[in-house]
Amino acid sequence: MSASEPVTEIRRSVAVLGDRVLVQPPEDSERRSKGGILIPATATSVDRKGTWGEAIGVGPHVRSVSTGDEVLYLPEDAIEVDVQGEAYLIVRERDVHAVGTTRRDGATGLYL
Amino acid sequence: MSASEPVTEIRRSVAVLGDRVLVQPPEDSERRSKGGILIPATATSVDRKGTWGEAIGVGPHVRSVSTGDEVLYLPEDAIEVDVQGEAYLIVRERDVHAVGTTRRDGATGLYL
Amino acid sequence: MSASEPVTEIRRSVAVLGDRVLVQPPEDSERRSKGGILIPATATSVDRKGTWGEAIGVGPHVRSVSTGDEVLYLPEDAIEVDVQGEAYLIVRERDVHAVGTTRRDGATGLYL
Amino acid sequence: MSASEPVTEIRRSVAVLGDRVLVQPPEDSERRSKGGILIPATATSVDRKGTWGEAIGVGPHVRSVSTGDEVLYLPEDAIEVDVQGEAYLIVRERDVHAVGTTRRDGATGLYL
Amino acid sequence: MSASEPVTEIRRSVAVLGDRVLVQPPEDSERRSKGGILIPATATSVDRKGTWGEAIGVGPHVRSVSTGDEVLYLPEDAIEVDVQGEAYLIVRERDVHAVGTTRRDGATGLYL
Amino acid sequence: MSASEPVTEIRRSVAVLGDRVLVQPPEDSERRSKGGILIPATATSVDRKGTWGEAIGVGPHVRSVSTGDEVLYLPEDAIEVDVQGEAYLIVRERDVHAVGTTRRDGATGLYL
Amino acid sequence: MSASEPVTEIRRSVAVLGDRVLVQPPEDSERRSKGGILIPATATSVDRKGTWGEAIGVGPHVRSVSTGDEVLYLPEDAIEVDVQGEAYLIVRERDVHAVGTTRRDGATGLYL
Numbered sequence: 111m112s113a114s115e116p117v118t119e120i121r122r123s124v125a126v127l128g129d130r131v132l133v134q135p136p137e138d139s140e141r142r143s144k145g146g147i148l149i150p151a152t153a154t155s156v157d158r159k160g161t162w163g164e165a166i167g168v169g170p171h172v173r174s175v176s177t178g179d180e181v182l183y184l185p186e187d188a189i190e191v192d193v194q195g196e197a198y199l200i201v202r203e204r205d206v207h208a209v210g211t212t213r214r215d216g217a218t219g220l221y222l
Numbered sequence: 223m224s225a226s227e228p229v230t231e232i233r234r235s236v237a238v239l240g241d242r243v244l245v246q247p248p249e250d251s252e253r254r255s256k257g258g259i260l261i262p263a264t265a266t267s268v269d270r271k272g273t274w275g276e277a278i279g280v281g282p283h284v285r286s287v288s289t290g291d292e293v294l295y296l297p298e299d300a301i302e303v304d305v306q307g308e309a310y311l312i313v314r315e316r317d318v319h320a321v322g323t324t325r326r327d328g329a330t331g332l333y334l
Numbered sequence: 335m336s337a338s339e340p341v342t343e344i345r346r347s348v349a350v351l352g353d354r355v356l357v358q359p360p361e362d363s364e365r366r367s368k369g370g371i372l373i374p375a376t377a378t379s380v381d382r383k384g385t386w387g388e389a390i391g392v393g394p395h396v397r398s399v400s401t402g403d404e405v406l407y408l409p410e411d412a413i414e415v416d417v418q419g420e421a422y423l424i425v426r427e428r429d430v431h432a433v434g435t436t437r438r439d440g441a442t443g444l445y446l
Numbered sequence: 447m448s449a450s451e452p453v454t455e456i457r458r459s460v461a462v463l464g465d466r467v468l469v470q471p472p473e474d475s476e477r478r479s480k481g482g483i484l485i486p487a488t489a490t491s492v493d494r495k496g497t498w499g500e501a502i503g504v505g506p507h508v509r510s511v512s513t514g515d516e517v518l519y520l521p522e523d524a525i526e527v528d529v530q531g532e533a534y535l536i537v538r539e540r541d542v543h544a545v546g547t548t549r550r551d552g553a554t555g556l557y558l
Numbered sequence: 559m560s561a562s563e564p565v566t567e568i569r570r571s572v573a574v575l576g577d578r579v580l581v582q583p584p585e586d587s588e589r590r591s592k593g594g595i596l597i598p599a600t601a602t603s604v605d606r607k608g609t610w611g612e613a614i615g616v617g618p619h620v621r622s623v624s625t626g627d628e629v630l631y632l633p634e635d636a637i638e639v640d641v642q643g644e645a646y647l648i649v650r651e652r653d654v655h656a657v658g659t660t661r662r663d664g665a666t667g668l669y670l
Numbered sequence: 671m672s673a674s675e676p677v678t679e680i681r682r683s684v685a686v687l688g689d690r691v692l693v694q695p696p697e698d699s700e701r702r703s704k705g706g707i708l709i710p711a712t713a714t715s716v717d718r719k720g721t722w723g724e725a726i727g728v729g730p731h732v733r734s735v736s737t738g739d740e741v742l743y744l745p746e747d748a749i750e751v752d753v754q755g756e757a758y759l760i761v762r763e764r765d766v767h768a769v770g771t772t773r774r775d776g777a778t779g780l781y782l
Numbered sequence: 783m784s785a786s787e788p789v790t791e792i793r794r795s796v797a798v799l800g801d802r803v804l805v806q807p808p809e810d811s812e813r814r815s816k817g818g819i820l821i822p823a824t825a826t827s828v829d830r831k832g833t834w835g836e837a838i839g840v841g842p843h844v845r846s847v848s849t850g851d852e853v854l855y856l857p858e859d860a861i862e863v864d865v866q867g868e869a870y871l872i873v874r875e876r877d878v879h880a881v882g883t884t885r886r887d888g889a890t891g892l893y894l
Contacts, residue, residue, distance in 0.1 A: 682881075683886065683889075684890050685882075687880060727891075727892070
């Protein structure tokens with residue numbers, strides 16, 4: 111390859127495997143009351159607190175989550191992946207406890 | 223989209239997945255004797271104490287719990303989920319030990 | 335609903351789920367020798383001591399225990415459930431090691 | 447029921463469930479050499495020491511043990527059950543490592 | 559039974575159950591180099607050291623070990639059983655890693 | 671073999687077994703922001719951080735990774751293997767969370 | 783047997799069972815760079831370091847390793863076995879991560 115020829119940089123498309131979901135983590139994962147007041151992490155009855163994040167990719171075996179849904183996961187179940195300096199998260203579908211979706215009515219009467 | 227056009231906010235309906243139950247945690251999970259006297263948490267023969275909460279949503283794989291039932295769960299099995307500043311809990315059906323229901327007679331002679 | 339109309343209180347019947355047994359814990363779980371003398375908890379050859387309690391409800395998947403049987407369980411396998419200020423226990427059928435029953439002869443020559 | 451009528455006491459027959467064996471623990475579980483000399487518990491090459499006890503009841507799923515056999519079990523696998531002030535043990539068939547039996551020849555050349 | 563009639567002592571034949579092997583532990587489990595020099599237990603590259611012992615009984619489900627074979631086991635997998643003051647060991651077939659046998663050629667070129 | 675005859679050195683080809691992937695670990699596994707600034711390992715929301723490395727060999731049971739793909743793995747899931755003084759890594763396919771590939775579009779909109 | 787008759791010593795052939803591989807451990811398991819320089823054990827990116835050793839025997843259920851192959855294993859997965867004062871190792875096939883073999887091309891481009 112002569113020096114003048116443009117070096118075509120190999121672009122590799124990122125895909126998540128199996129039953130995994132690629133998540134854009136929330137900007138700020140603090141909890142705010144309806145009035146917007148910051149709720150301290152300790153003010154809850156159970157130890158494990160879920161976090162919402164947007165699904166931006168799903169593996170071939172994922173059934174109940176689609177790209178664009180909000181997914182509820184526990185940080186301890188997530189793996190961080192760096193793509194071009196940006197941090198994303200990967201969780202398995204079995205570790206997604208709830209979704210916020212426009213695709214159907216969740217029948218809980220609750221909305222994000 | 224011109225500035226005057228109303229920004230339609232995307233409402234995402236919350237749904238629980240798989241075998242999970244969305245629970246409205248009890249206001250005050252203290253135990254009171256029949257006469258209403260507060261029973262200290264220590265006054266029992268076993269370590270693990272169940273808590274009752276109302277089911278406000280069930281996943282597609284849930285068979286023995288319906289929305290509106292009271293469900294008995296252990297706090298350590300629950301995950302907290304925040305929706306619009308309100309804290310709800312998610313437990314799996316296998317971690318629901320008993321229900322208080324109007325749908326059938328539990329044949330225990332006990333009522334909530 | 336007008337103020338004069340009686341507020342019908344919703345009574346929810348308590349049911350245990352799956353393979354679980356609802357147990358009335360014993361009044362006093364001390365062990366007494368035949369002569370009625372209190373046997374200290376330490377005076378035994380093994381660490382795990384079973385407790386007898388009466389079964390007052392069984393889940394739909396329970397096969398070998400009936401309401402009214404005495405069941406032998408380990409406290410560490412039990413979950414406490416409060417109903418109207420009374421403490422009951424829930425154990426899984428697989429954690430019931432023996433029964434005292436009037437339904438059949440246990441062929442051990444032993445009777446409660 | 448009038449005061450003069452005899453109160454018929456309910457006798458419940460004790461039965462072990464599933465794959466469990468009810469064992470009469472040995473009087474004294476010390477080990478004695480052939481000459482009858484007490485062998486200290488520490489004088490062995492391995493940590494786990496089995497104990498022999500007589501089977502006095504078997505559950506419906508037990509195949510290789512019969513009432514009257516001597517069974518070898520590890521104390522840590524046993525649960526103690528109190529019947530009328532007497533302490534018995536319950537072990538699962540899978541935790542019975544050897545038997546001493548009159549029903550067949552064990553083909554080890556060893557006898558209890 | 560009158561006092562003069564001989565009391566026939568019940569002899570119980572010892573049998574191992576399931577997939578277990580009854581082993582005569584080695585007299586001295588020290589390791590000696592070819593020249594007979596004692597090899598300190600620490601002089602090896604791995605933590606787990608097997609011990610050879612003779613199989614003197616096998617359970618009904620054992621396939622690859624016969625009475626008379628030398629079997630290689632780890633002490634932590636063995637249970638000690640006392641028969642008439644003699645200490646024997648019981649291991650499961652799945653915990654027998656190698657055999658020394660006259661029944662076939664092990665195709666390792668090694669002999670005990 | 672006479673002294674003059676060339677000693678043919680046995681070359682053994684390295685193959686990974688089963689569902690394993692042979693990975694060329696990254697030169698420098700530091701994370702850099704888009705502008706190239708080093709991102710300290712602590713600056714993330716979750717504990718487990720994936721690392722990208724190139725797959726240079728796959729076992730016969732591997733389905734979703736091909737030689738030449740970038741694979742995302744967790745260091746704690748990897749085994750180091752030394753070949754001729756060079757250190758490579760082996761991970762199981764189930765421990766590969768995402769790939770960067772030219773073979774297909776990962777549908778995440780992200781590229782390595 | 784009269785004193786003059788030669789005592790025929792019983793030679794037992796050593797065989798590994800099931801899915802196990804008998805390994806000749808390496809003389810010196812230090813790592814050397816291509817130039818032969820000793821690489822300190824700490825100079826690597828992951829905790830678990832594999833070791834190469836020659837397979838000198840395989841059990842009847844082994845499929846992907848043959849006698850004479852080099853096998854990569856982790857010391858913590860190996861059991862030491864002493865045969866006539868020589869120390870060998872036993873590992874299970876599932877704990878063999880890679881092989882160096884003359885039987886086929888491993889398609890990694892790497893050779894031992």
